[in-house]
Amino acid sequence: MRFLPEGSLELRLGRFLDQGRATVLVDDQGWVWAPGKVKFVVPDDELMAQKARLLGFAIHTPLSVQLMDS
Numbered sequence: 001m002r003f004l005p006e007g008s009l010e011l012r013l014g015r016f017l018d019q020g021r022a023t024v025l026v027d028d029q030g031w032v033w034a035p036g037k038v039k040f041v042v043p044d045d046e047l048m049a050q051k052a053r054l055l056g057f058a059i060h061t062p063l064s065v066q067l068m069d070s
Helices: 046-055
Strands: 002-005 012-019 022-027 038-042
Touching: 012 046, 022 046
Parallel strands: none
Antiparallel strands: 002 012, 002 038, 012 022
């Protein structure tokens, strides 16, 4: 999946990592990202989108294009 960190102009590569009771978003450099620090995620599939929604991340797909900050 790709995601856009707050304050960034570039999408980063990331994945969800289950750590016991918690699931976190980790980028390709090992940084952990909280939902409040991520503008949106671009999930690879519907299952990943559902997981992202449950974790509190905003979803961005071709069907949910946002051209302005909400």
